[in-house]
Amino acid sequence: MATASTNGAPILVASNRGPVSYALDETTGELTAKRGGGGLVSGLSAIGPEAGAVWVCSALSEGDREAVRRGIVGAGPEAPPQKGGGGRRAGEAGVRMLDIDAATHADAYNGIANSVLWFVHHMLYQTPLEPVFDAEFRRQWASYETYNRAFAEALAEEAGEGAAVLVQDYHLVLVPRMLRELRPDLRIGHFSHTPWAPPEYFRMLPDDIAAKVLGGILGADRAAFLTQRWADAFTDCCHAVLGPGIPSGTRIGVHGLGADxxxxxxxxxxxxxxxxxxxxxxxxxxxxxxxxxxxxxxxxxxxxxxxxxxxxxxxxxxxxxxxxxxxxxxxxxxxxxxxxxxxxxxxxxxxxxxxxxxxxxxxxxxxxxxxxxxxxxxxxxxxxxxxxxxxxxxxxxxxxxxxxxxxxxxxxxxxxxxxxxxxxxxxxxxxxxxxxxxxxxxxxxxxxxxxxxxxxxxxxxxxxxxxxxxxxxxxxxxxxxxxxxxxxx
Missing domain, CATH: 3.40.50.2000 (Glycogen Phosphorylase B;)
Known part of the structure; x- marks a missing residue:
């Protein structure tokens, strides 16, 4: 496992939703923090606070955004601050929450991630009527790129030399390539928590967008999936859209998350x-x-x-x-x-x-x-x-x-x-x-x-x-x- 670095975090996780969320009492102005659940939060606890890991996520609520404005985000997933200050200290697992413009986030999260990429991978479209990849889609895609770039830049700033970065899911498929261009020294992994569509369905995406989705993940050293079926589908899409082989040399892995x-x-x-x-x-x-x-x-x-x-x-x-x-x-x-x-x-x-x-x-x-x-x-x-x-x-x-x-x-x-x-x-x-x-x-x-x-x-x-x-x-x-x-x- 990576060891602590004096230049920045040796281990980083990136996901849309973080390990902590904040609720704002509009009457008193008090912020209350709640620890998130799920396998990723439980998994990160395995490395312990001494590893100095950092979790980069998005501010999703007004409470989250207010916590960022007050500079109090950062105590990590194990013990989020209940109120008042408490930024990340050296050697302690930390959270960097990104206050991305709300309209940009809405375009990226609802417009692209949940209404396009999720629908493609789960094969949910009623194809006689949808999808329609028009000018509005292109506008939202630009927001999705902006959203992913914000994550890549934050990870590049937080990461120590040669750090390991684990990027999570369909919200952030462009991050590995963007981050690779900013920090070629990093070891980057991407994990897909969804299914992956077969080529004949995936290719409903406009050709240039399909290539960007695949190329984004191929910026990682390793792309991992929940089952062999989804991993094989990703490889098949790469062959169909980009040509034979995995040109970046990205390794493919499978990790079937189990119950705690x-x-x-x-x-x-x-x-x-x-x-x-x-x-x-x-x-x-x-x-x-x-x-x-x-x-x-x-x-x-x-x-x-x-x-x-x-x-x-x-x-x-x-x-x-x-x-x-x-x-x-x-x-x-x-x-x-x-x-x-x-x-x-x-x-x-x-x-x-x-x-x-x-x-x-x-x-x-x-x-x-x-x-x-x-x-x-x-x-x-x-x-x-x-x-x-x-x-x-x-x-x-x-x-x-x-x-x-x-x-x-x-x-x-x-x-x-x-x-x-x-x-x-x-x-x-x-x-x-x-x-x-x-x-x-x-x-x-x-x-x-x-x-x-x-x-x-x-x-x-x-x-x-x-x-x-x-x-x-x-x-x-x-x-x-x-x-x-x-x-x-």
């Missing part, structure tokens, strides 16, 4: 989770014969690629095709808001509500609500749902990995069957012990739900043990360190 078992198991047995379990069990209720009802659980953001609507339709098909499950099973659907500043996402959340209400109207009784839908984000409730689930439904159209599929087997109390889309990255590791579905096939998914509900308890438990072992094979700390060490190879 110790954290999840500890957090899942705290008092607030127990309280949520009591509430969920009351909502699920008991069957007419007095036995506990079975539960089919899903936990997702209302992201278009998560396929929540088809999951609900498949559950409705189950109740139609297998009437014996009526009043004996409940679908607990935790569908949390995502990207509500985009109309297509607001419309999708409305459709989730509509389909859930239609199922409840058609099949519900005075004593049975077939779909229990929660739309307010609540991590403790998610863990409670994991613990009590008989079946977990994970049916994305496409997903880079899908950590829910890996987290449920780790947390489940009694053993949970997993119904898993073959288009989730997690399928590569978990498919053998899951009930696998084509995410577009409503009838097939209904049959899979019936099969999963019907699994004998013993078989369900054995499958869950194997799923949990596979799901935790590369925990966040090792996932992060493996990427860091690979830059030294």
């Amino acid at each position: 078992a110790d954290f999840l198991r500890g957090r899942a047995h705290e008092a607030d989770v127990d309280e949520r379990m009591i509430s969920l069990r009351e909502q699920i209720g008991t069957a007419p014969d007095g036995s506990p009802r079975r539960s089919i659980v899903r936990v997702d953001r209302t992201e278009l690629s998560k396929n929540i609507v088809r999951g609900l339709l498949a559950y409705g098909q189950l109740l139609e095709d297998e009437p014996s499950w009526r009043e004996r099973v409940v679908h607990v659907a935790l569908a949390y808001p995502s990207r509500q500043d985009l109309k297509v996402y607001r419309d999708y959340m409305d459709e989730v509500r509509r389909v859930a209400e239609a199922i409840n109207s058609r099949y519900g009784t005075a004593d049975w609500t077939p779909v229990v839908l929660h739309l307010k984000d609540d991590f403790a409730r998610s863990l409670a749902a994991y613990r009590l689930a008989d079946v977990a439904l994970v049916n994305p159209i496409r997903d880079g990995m899908n950590l829910v599929a890996k987290e449920v087997p780790v947390v489940s109390d009694e053993g949970c069957a997993l119904v898993l889309s073959r288009e989730a990255g997690a399928y590569e590791e978990l498919g053998e012990d899951a009930v696998v579905v084509n995410p577009y096939d409503i009838v097939g998914t209904a049959r899979a739900l019936h099969e999963a509900l019907s699994l004998p308890v013993g078989e369900r438990g054995e499958r869950m043990k194997r799923l949990a072992a596979a799901a935790t094979a590369l925990p966040p700390t090792r996932w992060f360190l493996d990427q860091l060490h690979a830059l030294d190879d």
Whole structure:
């Protein structure tokens, strides 16, 4: 691993969202910091504060921007300041938050990253009508370049001689090339957390933009992905767009991020989770014969690629095709808001509500609500749902990995069957012990739900043990360190 440098940070991470966020009390002017979650935050903790790492991220809220203006960002992901000052000190993990012009950020984040690159990699376009790469797209692309350049310049300023820089995801695909031009001495890695589109879909992008996306990542010494499938797709796109070979000599790697078992198991047995379990069990209720009802659980953001609507339709098909499950099973659907500043996402959340209400109207009784839908984000409730689930439904159209599929087997109390889309990255590791579905096939998914509900308890438990072992094979700390060490190879 890299050692500390007197000239700057030896290890740097760059991502749109940072490890800390700030909320501003408009009455008192007080700033309150909240530590972020996720595998990257957990992974960075593996190197310890003594490494002097720096995380470069974007200010996303007015609280974040005010924290930058006051000069108080910088205590790092482990212990963000609660109020007042506290810049980064020598030898301590730090955060550099970039106060990029709000309009530029909106163009880059919503206009390009989330409305173009995300749609391409998840193959979400309704191609008779979209995409339309017009003058407005070009204007937003210029903002995306400006946004990426701000990151590259900040990383160049913060990095020590020969430092290792790990650039994250589709928001920052241009950074490796830009940074390479500014600091050729650095060791640069790029990690893609999304799927990667096959060439025939990726080439919907204008030719020059497709070349810039690929060329940006090829500025890195190493480009890494969650699965071999996505890595191969990237290589295929390079060949199709840029010609045979990887001209920059960029090495390709795969690191399948796993679940953080110790954290999840500890957090899942705290008092607030127990309280949520009591509430969920009351909502699920008991069957007419007095036995506990079975539960089919899903936990997702209302992201278009998560396929929540088809999951609900498949559950409705189950109740139609297998009437014996009526009043004996409940679908607990935790569908949390995502990207509500985009109309297509607001419309999708409305459709989730509509389909859930239609199922409840058609099949519900005075004593049975077939779909229990929660739309307010609540991590403790998610863990409670994991613990009590008989079946977990994970049916994305496409997903880079899908950590829910890996987290449920780790947390489940009694053993949970997993119904898993073959288009989730997690399928590569978990498919053998899951009930696998084509995410577009409503009838097939209904049959899979019936099969999963019907699994004998013993078989369900054995499958869950194997799923949990596979799901935790590369925990966040090792996932992060493996990427860091690979830059030294």
